[in-house]
Amino acid sequence: MFEQIEGSQAVARAVAACRPEVICAYPISPQTHIVEGLSRLVKSGRLAPCEFVNVESEYAAMSVAIGASATGARAYTATASQGLLYMTEALYNASGLGLPIVMTVANRAIGAPINIWNDHSDSMSQRDSGWIQLYVESNQEAVDVHLQAFRLAEALSLPVMVCMDGFILTHAVESVELPGQEQVDQFLPAFEPRQQLDPEHPLTIGAMVGPEAYTEVRYLAHYKQMQALDLIPEVAGLFEQRFGRSSGGFLRHYRSDDAGTIVVALGSVLGTIEDVVDELRDAGEHIGAVGIRTFRPWPADEVRAALAGAKRVIVLEKAFAIGIGGIVSQDVHGALAGLPISVHTAIAGLGGRPITKASLRQLLADARAGQLAPITFVDLNHALVDAEIQRMLSARRSGPHAENMLRDIGIVGAGPV
Amino acid sequence: MSATRLKYFQTGSFAAGNRLVDPDQRSVQSDPGRANAITCGHRACQGCGEALGARYALDAAMRATGGDLIATNATGCLEVFSTPYPESSWQLPWIHSLFGNAAAVATGVAAALKAKGNTHTRVVGQGGDGGTVDIGFACLSGMFERGDDVLFICYDNEAYMNTGVQRSAATPPAAYTSTTQAVGDEPGATWGQGKSVPLIALAHEIPYVATATIADLRDLERKVQTAMEVRGARYIHVLVTCPLGWGAASADSIKLARLATETGIFPVWEGEHGDVVSVTKIRHQTPVEEYLKLQTRYRHLFLPARREDIIERIQARADRNIARFGLLEAADDDPLDLQVEAGS
Numbered sequence: 001m002f003e004q005i006e007g008s009q010a011v012a013r014a015v016a017a018c019r020p021e022v023i024c025a026y027p028i029s030p031q032t033h034i035v036e037g038l039s040r041l042v043k044s045g046r047l048a049p050c051e052f053v054n055v056e057s058e059y060a061a062m063s064v065a066i067g068a069s070a071t072g073a074r075a076y077t078a079t080a081s082q083g084l085l086y087m088t089e090a091l092y093n094a095s096g097l098g099l100p101i102v103m104t105v106a107n108r109a110i111g112a113p114i115n116i117w118n119d120h121s122d123s124m125s126q127r128d129s130g131w132i133q134l135y136v137e138s139n140q141e142a143v144d145v146h147l148q149a150f151r152l153a154e155a156l157s158l159p160v161m162v163c164m165d166g167f168i169l170t171h172a173v174e175s176v177e178l179p180g181q182e183q184v185d186q187f188l189p190a191f192e193p194r195q196q197l198d199p200e201h202p203l204t205i206g207a208m209v210g211p212e213a214y215t216e217v218r219y220l221a222h223y224k225q226m227q228a229l230d231l232i233p234e235v236a237g238l239f240e241q242r243f244g245r246s247s248g249g250f251l252r253h254y255r256s257d258d259a260g261t262i263v264v265a266l267g268s269v270l271g272t273i274e275d276v277v278d279e280l281r282d283a284g285e286h287i288g289a290v291g292i293r294t295f296r297p298w299p300a301d302e303v304r305a306a307l308a309g310a311k312r313v314i315v316l317e318k319a320f321a322i323g324i325g326g327i328v329s330q331d332v333h334g335a336l337a338g339l340p341i342s343v344h345t346a347i348a349g350l351g352g353r354p355i356t357k358a359s360l361r362q363l364l365a366d367a368r369a370g371q372l373a374p375i376t377f378v379d380l381n382h383a384l385v386d387a388e389i390q391r392m393l394s395a396r397r398s399g400p401h402a403e404n405m406l407r408d409i410g411i412v413g414a415g416p417v
Numbered sequence: 418m419s420a421t422r423l424k425y426f427q428t429g430s431f432a433a434g435n436r437l438v439d440p441d442q443r444s445v446q447s448d449p450g451r452a453n454a455i456t457c458g459h460r461a462c463q464g465c466g467e468a469l470g471a472r473y474a475l476d477a478a479m480r481a482t483g484g485d486l487i488a489t490n491a492t493g494c495l496e497v498f499s500t501p502y503p504e505s506s507w508q509l510p511w512i513h514s515l516f517g518n519a520a521a522v523a524t525g526v527a528a529a530l531k532a533k534g535n536t537h538t539r540v541v542g543q544g545g546d547g548g549t550v551d552i553g554f555a556c557l558s559g560m561f562e563r564g565d566d567v568l569f570i571c572y573d574n575e576a577y578m579n580t581g582v583q584r585s586a587a588t589p590p591a592a593y594t595s596t597t598q599a600v601g602d603e604p605g606a607t608w609g610q611g612k613s614v615p616l617i618a619l620a621h622e623i624p625y626v627a628t629a630t631i632a633d634l635r636d637l638e639r640k641v642q643t644a645m646e647v648r649g650a651r652y653i654h655v656l657v658t659c660p661l662g663w664g665a666a667s668a669d670s671i672k673l674a675r676l677a678t679e680t681g682i683f684p685v686w687e688g689e690h691g692d693v694v695s696v697t698k699i700r701h702q703t704p705v706e707e708y709l710k711l712q713t714r715y716r717h718l719f720l721p722a723r724r725e726d727i728i729e730r731i732q733a734r735a736d737r738n739i740a741r742f743g744l745l746e747a748a749d750d751d752p753l754d755l756q757v758e759a760g761s
């Protein structure tokens with residue numbers, strides 16, 4: 001059934017259809033509408049049996065989810081940004097214990113400077129946490145991938161993070177086809193835990209492991225992610241068969257088969273990129289796009305196959321590793337090892353800066369002219385940065401960068417805003 | 418189990434006075450009916466009060482629930498000495514997640530049971546003082562405040578023992594730890610710091626709060642039993658001796674715990690819904706010095722020179738506890754009492 005609905009509410013409905021038994025909630029924008037929606041569904045009895053726990057921190061949210069999952073309950077939570085970092089220790093623990101928790105990350109920048117808008121710094125910081133990471137492009141895909149996430153998590157006994165762009169998707173109202181309860185029940189088998197706290201069969205979970213077996217336990221976590229490489233396309237295929245829509249899986253190919261230049265990106269920005277691809281295709285350019293839907297595990301073979309025919313690959317990233325550059329780019333590099341393809345990193349959309357078609361056209365024009373540096377900060381205000389660098393060099397107490405630069409561009413102290 | 422009020426007499430043994438109760442009421446380590454929640458073979462130090470306290474507390478909880486129990490455990494000595502891979506001392510379903518989240522994990526277990534309509538399985542969370550009063554405090558307070566159906570037990574040995582005896586918010590003033598060294602004018606832990614989590618728990622107005630020590634295992638068992646008869650968030654704070662961290666003889670573990678109560682240093686009481694409802698009275702107040710001098714963590718109060726000023730401050734703290742909780746028992750005409758008074 002199609003509904004005109006906010007992304008967060010659509011996700012709440014999809015999650016509810018997966019019949020989670022324990023939901024942990026802690027507010028942080030832009031995730032909060034999801035748990036608010038779920039709170040209403042639980043309180044009204046429409047989602048039952050389900051315990052909705054208002055915790056005192058994200059650290060507790062993940063910890064409650066850990067306890068619930070280890071007791072055999074389907075557990076869900078959602079967070080973003082500072083909240084994701086705040087639960088970091090528990091994230092590694094959930095994956096280390098092999099607990100199939102599903103979590104939505106409404107992607108948002110990380111402070112300082114505190115910033116509530118969208119980029120991918122939060123989930124990218126948890127790249128190595130042992131969670132499966134799936135990125136969605138649209139609210140329809142967000143709905144669909146949540147159903148797949150529970151199935152994947154429970155089949156593998158691994159936690160899954162569904163990453164959706166904060167505000168751009170979570171707060172966008174658009175037409176979404178919501179799955180029927182019966183359909184979901186048929187798609188998602190009952191949770192059968194591999195390990196469970198059960199007085200009938202006492203188990204010790206979370207014992208201390210020394211050098212004699214730690215490597216092996218970690219290897220098994222890797223092995224399970226490699227298993228996910230088989231399972232993810234299988235689950236996406238099954239989803240398409242049952243629901244008649246293609247969602248999830250490893251990659252999205254957009255006019256990339258014969259493309260000399262391919263833009264690689266994650267999440268909602270793919271829509272804008274695809275529009276630009278269409279325009280440039282109309283102008284006769286051989287250009288395409290590839291969307292990364294599964295970032296962990298990294299589908300290296302599929303990425304290599306998708307990009308092997310190109311001469312130039314531009315990885316557009318909404319996060320970066322300070323002190324070196326692109327994060328996704330490194331993995332793309334690895335996947336393309338030995339191929340005569342130049343890989344460029346374009347950092348864009350940090351802290352909610354819009355990624356416009358004009359910026360993308362400029363980026364691609366530079367590429368065409370052979371002027372694209374290995375790493376480009378799209379739309380970086382060079383004059384602003386240069387002025388601040390000068391200030392920094394000329395005085396020891398030059399003050400906080402953020403405030404200085406806002407003053408320069410006339411927002412701070414410009415009267416009421 | 419009835420709450421037999423035992424009177425302990427300091428015969429020099431400091432033993433729990435089993436011989437004073439009816440045989441069917443005695444604690445028997447080797448009773449074949451024991452749950453043995455923590456079975457033998459764990460790696461705790463000789464005389465570890467935490468091992469003893471946890472064993473009695475969890476055995477009591479197992480008895481109270483007919484073995485229908487799940488435990489969550491914070492990182493710390495108890496976790497490390499009980500689960501050296503690939504062995505485990507735990508005879509009940511047990512999970513260790515992190516240092517600071519044992520209470521929240523317990524909440525998750527309780528929530529899962531509730532969602533599954535399981536009203537019979539019960540949940541205990543446990544941790545050391547560090548895992549409870551410091552790093553685990555937010556999760557603990559959240560669990561209390563929501564009224565989650567969890568009994569949390571803190572085994573308080575007054576420092577971070579597992580990492581080598583560092584100061585926690587439960588470390589008493591003037592005590593040496595590896596981060597409150599016995600040097601300078603005010604050696605040991607700083608005065609005016611620390612917190613009483615039992616009182617903070619009480620302030621959450623949860624249905625049941627109790628303190629206990631390993632000197633009175635019958636009392637500990639009874640309190641666990643009482644706690645398991647109640648639903649909602651419950652808290653028991655058990656003073657447990659750590660021979661290694663306190664610098665005490667292993668054989669003195671029980672004696673030290675008893676001295677901690679008889680000096681007034683560690684008040685033993687029960688509270689319900691925000692009010693203290695009972696206290697364990699002291700029959701004869703012992704000067705704190707008797708307690709301090711058995712532990713090298715207080716050696717600097719006696720050597721190289723006696724620090725009367727600091728000993729007095731510690732005594733004043735104990736006296737305040739005695740006054741505040743009304744710990745001192747009025748003399749009665751019990752013939753044994755009279756004999757003791759007479760110095761026989």
Ligand SMILES: Cc1ncc(C[n+]2csc(CCOP(=O)(O)OP(=O)(O)O)c2C)c(N)n1
Nearest residue numbers: 493494516545546547548576577578579580
């Ligand atoms: C987040 C985190 N910080 C620090 C540690 C290191 N650590 C492990 S156990 C421990 C001390 C435990 O002290 P306490 O809770 O009092 O238990 P005890 O060992 O004294 O029984 C510390 C500091 C850790 N494991 N995790």
Ligand code: SF4
Nearest residue numbers: 461462465494659661
């Ligand atoms: S260090 Fe202390 S708490 Fe730890 S096992 Fe030894 S006696 Fe017990």
Ligand SMILES: [Mg+2]
Nearest residue numbers: 545546576578
């Ligand atoms: Mg301790």
